[in-house]
Amino acid sequence: MRNKFFPIITFAVIIVNLETLVYAQNLDAIKAPAAMRSGRATSGNPYNNSDAWHFKPGETRQLARLTGPGEIRHMWFTAFSENIRHPRAFVLRIYWDGSNVPSVETPLGDFFGAGNGMQAEINSVPVNVKSFGRGYNCYWVMPFAKEARITLSNESDEFEAGSHFMIDWVQYNKIPEAGILYFHARYHQDYKPVYGEYYTVFETRGKGQYVGTVLSSQNRTGHWYGEGDDFWYIDGEKKPGMYGTGTEDYFNEAWNMRVHSGLYTGCTIFEPRSIDARVTAYRWHIPDPVYFNKSVKFQLERTGFILDSVGNVITSHGHRPDYWSSVSFWYQDEIARPWCTFPSYNERVNSEIVIHLPKIVDKIRHSAGVELRVNPYNRATYTKPWFQAVNNNVGEWIEIPFEIKEQGLYSMSLFQHLREDSGIWKVLIDNKELYDVGESQIAGGYEVDKVRQMSPDEINTTLDFYNIFMKNEHEDYIYGQRRERKIGLFEFKPGIHTVKLLCVGSNPLTAEHGSGRLKYNLTADVISFRKFPDEGLKEWINKVIRDAKDE
Template structure:
């Protein structure tokens, strides 16, 4: 748990009256008073010779696998940290984490990197929870799930993209133990997806046999149509029960939220990604069962409905509870004795991502036409590490940015823009279509903002995005000045195919 989260939760005065919170906070601190017969070790990407080297990362060429740790037991992994520099913009989904126990042929953990850490779709986001934390604008990944092993543990990372991973930095912090207690349960995590969800069937999150307890879910959705996706109930069958032992009342209810989704983070539940209710929008939610593990003695099967609302293209209401064909992807987390049932082999990368064409705005710099002001390319935490900054200069400035579609597609054209303290208000138009806006791009700090255009079929070949300044928010000012700001930040353009 990070200090900030610990301070807010554990030192928040009145919160300490909660027995549940007391157990979460006091437990790890109480454990520090007990001296144990353990030896602490670390397997890391540290360079050699360690006394003088600063080459502390490892590359992974396309299609290759890097062994991060191969440890003899008995022992227990206590903490894992990664940070990655990769040419693939969506590397959190194209890099795959696998953990093998005791020379078993099948992995006990198998998931795309980002999905395992609670952020789907190959995106990057900061958040804090009990077992997983991400910081540094989505680039520092920390895992505190405990992973005991009797004979051996092997932790691997595979680069399934066609572009190199330039650098993977890693810490695997673990302890060597004299022995494991009898009946020690091993940690497991398995990715699964349906693209789209199958008609007439509930979506399967976990199906395993043995004795153990279920400890968490990550669920990602890509909307195939507009409106709310999450009316599906969760049903959990324990030990072969004919009807669900645990019956839910709605998707957001299972994730401990209510009345739709929005981005937020809590110790045991949260939504790391929520782009909205339009076709092509993406979301990811997590729910940990650390204080309320779901016990099973023989088997567990976890299903959830893919039900939601539907509206016609003209916005008229069809139904609030109807089966939808959204894309679902999940990671199930659990501990169990013995070998788990192999219920969901990992699909190849080509099946894990919805076909997307990505255009970096800075790549079109030479073709940009604008009225006044100047064009700059800024480096930072943007797609491809750069964005186009239009220093407009006047309240009626215009800019046109060209891009080329390689393959005609139906779906959503998502224009990823930024907001800042000196940005203006703009309308945005695709080719000769209707204008979208006005969009106020002022904010006190730099944030992301998307403008979306549904396209029944965007033809291959050249296209234009047109931006017209309509003034700016009265609060928009250049730093250290009273001069009104009319700037515009253009990061990237995504053409996301939908069914």
Template structure:
């Protein structure tokens, strides 16, 4: 920079007419400009360095806190069909953090609670998504921890915090609508935001949109299609698999500003989500796999990818797609004919949330399917309504929260009977309570062990989903049994804790795969063609 300033001075005047005073001023100006560039490059606008600067905003918060600050009733209820307004505030400002947790009898509230965000008095929301998927918790009943830059989920998936910046010029409104058929007893939340003096006119607004295809239609699956000027910043993607095999051979495609061919082309689903050679569960600041159950029909996947370090800008339009292709295996075949195909379009149940910034904000008018069509056709049973037995037959307490069994004995068992009207392939799972006074139990179905013993002991008290595998079952009565394992001591046990050896079955969940559209569709077609 200094050399260029001096050379320009020489070229613009005759050598003998150079004013040395002017030259000295040019040198000082060049040095000052260079110093400003270096200082301006320091990361004062974020992270720990920002804490060294005086802040130029007012800190504000909207929350579910009780009006009486000395009281402890800090949650809001949301009746079925009702809407809770979380924030209704004037700008200019910027939301910088949103935390919430939910207590509800609806196991699938992650899909039945619908989040909407409206900017500057717009009629249609610019954020329209089930609240679970917005927080990286797909499928409605998923509860997994996530640690990433814009999203942190803890408490076995129940404490959810987003740090997406949501600026607004005039007005910001956030609502949560309970579209389910059960009341939400407790919705705790807070939003931290900044009251600002002004924002640049072309400030980009935060957007998020949910989509689903149950099952996936022929052709690529679309994450987003929008018109305007902005940049794409993230994807949450969930798949409920309908075939045996690897579902993720499909490539991602980004069509920017109306291009006929994608400017960004991927090499496979797992590569887009920054993994390789399949998936395994992990979390990182910019990509992760909070759920990966496997390659069998009925297994589920949920992944995320944040384009924070690599946003994808567009000036006129953007279309983001992914192929839903993969392998299909012959479940009854030999090693010689085990793979029926390696790059076949699959009818898996797909859903997603696209995250992007855009100016001016756009409204999302596309209606979502009703809540019962956003989840698989699960059958949820309260065990208190089933025939149950225990040995020893003491301290069994039925309630709306299921069956609590406190045998206080190293040898104990609880079993429940359930009826099936149709034969089929069933995914069996349960919601159980984990706690300090619980025990280690072995699950069995119709007398056969299901996996390894389950340690229900934790130094806390929390519900959790328990996978009991996938089974081919006949119509009629079946028995699920939980046996206390006396020769295994939990690694979480405490010497002074009460020796209750408790077991608490909250709900039994059944899913018949034949009731899901697309199940074994490709498998059956390929077998007929052999």
């Protein structure tokens, strides 16, 4: 019996010790004497509250130029724009010791653990994001010998943007005797996958240690995308000296992924497993760096389940056509040359039609029982004014027009503004049920990737606008929370179309104190239509079918 329980007890102790170690190291450091001087580069000013820096479309601004030797200890940003994909538009670059080659070159959102232009909270050791994905904190230690230069670029060609920032650093009296390793972070994407080829996460020549991965996927077919193993080729190995058992296993998950955030691993985004599902996961190799002396190459198989056109599984380990992007984090004894080309902003995002509802309120039709309002300020929205449909009855509706100029398959999202006074609303397109127009991807009681096999009465077509995430905080009660909610995938022809939202009920939790009266309002911020990249998809699936028959 004692032998039976010994491994379990040991495992629990290790977990506690790892968490204790993180805090103990910081407490050890702050009590020791140090020959350093603290400094800060900031967007703030001592005269008023206009602390943000503003960026025109395409503009790059230098945030800091620091004189070494020293190291960056902490960076904080909070960025904003009417561009709903500004986390992919803002690009962070850091140059060490006079080099004209950036050692850090990555979209801001991806660096902080949220890909595909989305936002998410993360609570890990080196990266911490608060305020529903808006408050970026970085604690990677970044030493330099002579100089550090930090720039931020707004690479959108359409929208202005802004950011507050603070960069906390220390200056040494001299370079440490052990020398320094330069911090690197590089973004890579492969949106033209080749059938059967692995995805390269990282590659470099030199000496150093690999310390982290952020991987994002835009899934171009439904079901599970992550059966691929990880392969490491260290110091010129022809065969991988290290390899794993699956994509989610590399991220220390098991049997699928779930949204969570831990000290060293996490999954910040995981949409229902349908076509166009977006996923982001991270792993920090802080307890287990991957050391290399000459070179290293890190790849992932891009394999998983493949479905046919109605949702039947063809194979559980087929080559997948997903769009992958990643940020690799490492330290190296020299400034590394870029191993991949940095793509333009328009290459990093899907083409997207974006409608800010407060700006088109005069074009929104509605039933007689609905009052449309544009309220003056809400920090949870992209434009600050916020749209609200005030309603007291089931059966009332609003109808939002939008124009499609190019025929194709579009992924529709509604950025709900969740509040305690909002109801449940049914979604229709061109006055038709979602399942008559395309593929509903609103989760609720069924497997989304099998939606094409289901009868209409099984498919969810409603959205609850009540704030189930409320934490009884000041901001939740006053402002609510913004959440991007996938509606589905639809084929649209050029012309004017409509989205109708029909009130069908209310969450019981909206009940008014005292009277018990339910609330039926609707608040939302943005509706968007992303052009889904389906080029060559049918041919790819047909090749998987042929390969599966040959097995």
